[in-house]
Amino acid sequence: MQRFQNSPGADVLPGTLQMLILQTLSRGPLHGYAIAQHIKRTSEDQLQVEEGSLYPALQRILLKGWVTAEWVQVGPKRRARVYRLTPAGRKQLAEEVSAFTRVMQATFRVIQPA
Amino acid sequence: MAWLSEWRRRLAVLFHRGQFDRDLEEEMQFHLDMQAEENRQSGIPVAESRYAARRQFGNAMLLKETSDGVWGWEPVQRLVQDLKYALRTLRRDPGFTAIAVFSLALAIGATTAIFSVVDSVLLRPLPYREPERLVTVSLDGSITAPLFDAFRREARSIEQAALFVNWSFNLAGEGEPQRVPAARVSAGLFDLLGIQPLLGRAFTPDEDRSGHESVVLISQGLWKRQFGSDSRVLGRKVILNGAPHTIIGVMPAGFQFPDGPELPSFVGPFPPAQMWRPMALVDWERTCDGCFNFGMIARLRRGIPPGQARAELNAIVKRSMPSGQSSAHAPMVTLRTLEDSVTGKVRTPVLILFGAVALALLIACVNVANLLLARGLRRRAEIAIRLSLGASATRIIRQLLTEALGLALCAAALAIPIAGLGSRALVAVAPAGLPRTESVALDARVLAFAFGLTLITTLLFGIAPALDSARRAPIDAMKAETRGATQAPSRLRKALVIAEFALSLVLLISASLLARSFVNVSSTPLGFHAENVLTMRLSLPDTKYDDQRRTALVEQFAANCSVLPGVTAAAAVSTLPLTGESEGWGWIAEDNPNPNDPKSWTVMRARAITPSYFRTLGIRLRAGREFTAADRGVNPVAIVSQSAARRVWPGVANPVGRRFKQNPPVTVVGIVDDTRASGLDSEVKPYIYVPFWQFSPQEFALAVRSAADPARLTTAVKSEIWRLDKELPVTHVAVMKQLVADSIASRRFQAEIMALFAGFALVLATLGIYGIVSYSVAQRTHEIGIRIALGASRNAILGAVVKEAGILAVFGAGLGLAGAFVLTPLLRGLLYGVDVAEPSTFVACAALLMVVALIACLIPARHATKINPIEALRCE
Known part of the structure; x- marks a missing residue:
């Protein structure tokens, strides 16, 4: 997949997009665009999501039952699909974060010998 | 349980596809709109802002497909798509489709119908508790009460045993007096079988004594017919053979014992019992050493093999034979599993019937494969184009197999009603003595069989043509298409026609052998004159x-x-x-x-x-x-x-x-x-x-x-x-001629069914050879035109075409004769007065097949001789 060339930053590490989405949703229900914006903002534009790839990931998360989706009216003629984390999703997030942290810590220990 | 709710979500997506697509579309559009707005606000020109948003978003089409793929329905969707395409192409070729679908439907329907009989007559376990431990015991077909007592007293291998014999009642009461088939049975029979009455109770040991036996159990059918399923029937008095009896229970539907074949061998075909009365042996029956009047059923102790039980019973017979008879000549005990007693006699005929229909199905498959091959040749250009445009061979094979599946599914849809009619017809015309027919039905098992059969036939007739089409290099196809080169029928097609001939010959020979047996039996001198005799039965x-x-x-x-x-x-x-x-x-x-x-x-x-x-x-x-x-x-x-x-x-x-x-x-x-x-x-x-x-x-x-x-x-x-x-009820009114015909009805039935399949096979084989010769003549129009122009005589042309077909027919007949030689010994038990390898039958059938082949190829062959060389060459 090609990334958005015009802005600086790095691709999201493979496999972590799902965790980023779950983490973003843990603060409250959001629609897809808001999720993308939030990831971009909080990483101070360092993490660059190819925005569209959010949606297949969201479908996978929906399938697993970690989030639910519902349509919400936003403005006179517009609806947005808002995703909400389920308890199962919260559990999954905790697992992924701890696994990710373990890996990152181990990686750091290797590349920055004390 | 997580996977379960996951599947629920998957199915929700499958069943609301339109909604799913619209939601995704709207959601992505919303994203693009928002992004475009923000781009505008950050100063990008309006025209540029939407474009930039789309670039940021990525390939929406691809992303949609990926989102879709998450749910795992892709293969199914592709199958449905392929099927739709297949049905469209099939509709474009109605002649081919009609022949293929119809012949497959007939064959699948007939096979399913016969399977429904095989299933309920042979495959299903008997509806009793642990039926594998049930056996019938007899000396040459029946047993005496003293021997039964000896067995029950002394045999350690027997857990429970019961006597039974068929019986009939004159049932008087409301309406016409009628004759009800019934049975006298030991009180312990129902416990032995593990069957409880639907209503009321079974017999008590006390009621099994002479003088106390005026109680009856009635069948569910009789209860419904005669007593309107009234539960107050219990305790009701009915007059049977002039004496009052009390109804004490109703047996469940489908309870059919004795069923007929396990009855003492001297009893002819006997309708299923509708009433049961305690055996209540009278004194002379209890002591009569020569009265082989009864049937005996026993439940062996767990783990006792029938052979061991038989040896034990034989020893008891030797010990207890009446004095004066040498024990060396004591008759041997016949001990058979109940299942074998019930279905043993019909097993071979039913399985042979099934084998015959399977052969017919195989021929239908070969025939359709042949048609598909011919059609594949006509579609060479289409397939060549698709291959050269980059379709993989697997993709082409999958598409062609899906088309085959489409054909088979259409055929199956048509086959189910055919099977329904067929199984009902089979039960109706099946000769008396076929047990357990009351449970023959198109139930889930039979439908599952039909579905499996459809998939198997799809592979049988679809795989060879699909592989054949995908294997051809596109370049050859294109060349052939443009230059009108002659192309002989492929070796595969010839092999298929040979196979059709061989299979047909096997069926034809089997049918002839059975028909000759029937003729032999029916022309046996009776020893009496059956014409002009009216008969009926009476009971006093x-x-x-x-x-x-x-x-x-x-x-x-x-x-x-x-x-x-x-x-x-x-x-x-x-x-x-x-x-x-x-x-x-x-x-x-x-x-x-x-x-x-x-x-x-x-x-x-x-x-x-x-x-x-x-x-x-x-x-x-x-x-x-x-x-x-x-x-x-x-x-x-x-x-x-x-x-x-x-x-x-x-x-x-x-x-x-x-x-x-x-x-x-x-x-x-x-x-x-x-x-x-x-x-x-x-x-x-x-x-x-x-x-x-x-x-x-x-x-x-x-x-x-x-x-x-x-x-x-x-x-x-x-x-x-x-x-x-x-x-007095007068029953079984019939003319003697009919009784004679009925007594050989099962032979007639076997011969007719086999002849039907053989005829079906012969028609398909004829179509097959006709098709291949016509095709070959059409392909060679150019060549034949040149030959005629060069002076070949019409007879030479005719001879060449006939020779081509003749070689196929000879090969087919040779293979068929060999096959029949191997298979007809299976028919041995059904034949009468004719040998399994009767040479005259073999030769006559092979000759008939050759004549049919000759006739089938004469039409295209004559067509070849009429080719006008000028026109044939002008076609270029």
Whole structure:
């Protein structure tokens, strides 16, 4: 997949997009665009999501039952699909974060010998 | 359970596809709109802002597909898409589709119909508790009460045992008196089988004693028909054979015991029992050593193999044979599993039927494969283009197989109703004696079979043509298309036609062998004249008639009837020929020097008759005389059949006047022709005839010979009976010719079904060879045109075409003869008077097939000779 060339930053590490989405949703229900914006903002534009790839990931998360989706009216003629984390999703997030942290810590220990 | 809710979500997506797509579309659009707005606000020009948003978003089409793929329905969608495409292409070629679908539907339908019979008759376990431990026990088909007692007392391998025998009741009450098939059974039978009554209770041991047996269980069918499924039927009194009985229970639907085949062997086809009465043996039955009157069922102890039980029972028989008979000659115990007793006789015919229909299905598959190959050739250009545009060979094969699946599914949809009709028709025309037919139905198991069969046939007929099409290099196809080059039918097509011929020949030979057996059986001399005889059955129960009154009524009837206009003779007989068999008794000549040698005794079947019986049935008197009224009251007399006379008095030219050892001795007054009364295809058995007054059965048959169509006498004869006793049910009214036909109905049925399949196969094989020769002629129009232009004679052209077909037919016939040689021994048990490898049948069938092949290829061959060279060459 090609990334958005015009802005600086790095691709999201493979496999972590799902965790980023779950983490973003843990603060409250959001629609897809808001999720993308939030990831971009909080990483101070360092993490660059190819925005569209959010949606297949969201479908996978929906399938697993970690989030639910519902349509919400936003403005006179517009609806947005808002995703909400389920308890199962919260559990999954905790697992992924701890696994990710373990890996990152181990990686750091290797590349920055004390 | 996570996977379960996951699947629920998956299915929700599958069933709301449109919604799913629209949601995704709207959601992505929303994202793009928002992004574009933000881009505008950050100063990007309006025109540029949407474009930038789309670039940021990525390939929306691809992302949608990926989102879709998450749910895992892609293969299904692709299949549906391919199927839709397949159906479109099939619709474009209606002739091909109709032939293929129809022949497959017939074959799948017929196979499914026969499978429904195989399933319920052979495959399903008997509906009893642990049926594998149930066995029937007999000495040559039946058993005596003393032996039964000995078995039950001494056999350690037997856990439970019960006696049973068929019985009939005259059920009087509301409406016409009717005859109800019933059974006398030991009280423990129901517990032994593990069957509880639907309503009420089973018999108590107390009710199994003579004098206490006036209770009955009724079948669910009778309960519904006769008592309107009223639960207050329990405790109701019914008059059976003139005596009151109390209904104490209703058996569940589908309970069918005895079913017929496990009955004592002397009982002919007997309808399923509708009522059960306790066995309640009377004293003489309990002690009679020679009364092989009963059937016996037993439950073996767990883990006891039948062989061990048989050995134990044999030992008991040897110990308990009545004194005077050498134990070395004790008969052997026949111990068969109940399943084998019920289905043993029909197993081979039913399986052969199934084999035949499977062959027919195979031929249909070969035929459709052939059609598909021909069609593949016509579609070469299309496939070549798709291949050169980058479609992979697997993709092409998948598409072609999906088309095959589409064909098969259409055929299956049509096959289900065909199977429904077929299985009902099979049960209707199946000869009596086919057990467990009441459960034949198109249920889930049978439908699953049909579905599996459809998938298998798809592979059978689809795979070769698909591989063939995808294998061809596109370049060849293109070349062939543009230059009109000649192309011989592929080796595969030829192989298929050869296979069709071979399979057809196997079926044709099997059908001929069965048909010849049927003809042989039906032309066997009967020993009596079946034309113009009306028959019916009557029952004068002991409760209402003693021997004297019964004899009086029968004689009165014969006398009254014989003066009816059109009647030439009338008589009564205990059992008519070909309608079942009575038990055999041992007889010995009075002057036999070795009465202790069992070989001196001749087992004969007895028939009680009125004097005019031989005249009525047209059985020829060879010596002596018929019975007369003068025989009455003096010493007992008998008439024997010729083979009986030969066996009892070997070497005596005329045994009339000789006597059987009895108390008092029985004098032979006449000798009559042998009859094949126990079956046209069984060997001639010795018979002894005794007058009605010496031994009068409760149940017997009447026979009336007329000068013309006997059926027209029915009303007159019935009213003669009712003039004597208006409460007697008259049953089994039939003309003797029909009884003869019924007795060989199963042979006829086998031959007809096999002929039907053979005919079907022959038609398909003919179509196959016609197709391939026509194709070959069409392909070679150019070449033939040139040959004719160069001076080839029409005969040479004709010969060339016929030769091509002839080679295929010869190969097919050769293969078929070999196949038949291997397979026809399976038919051995069904044949009569014809050898499994009868050369004349083999040769005749092969010749017939060759002639058919010749005719099939003559049409295209003649077409070839009429090719106009100018036109053929101008086509270029």
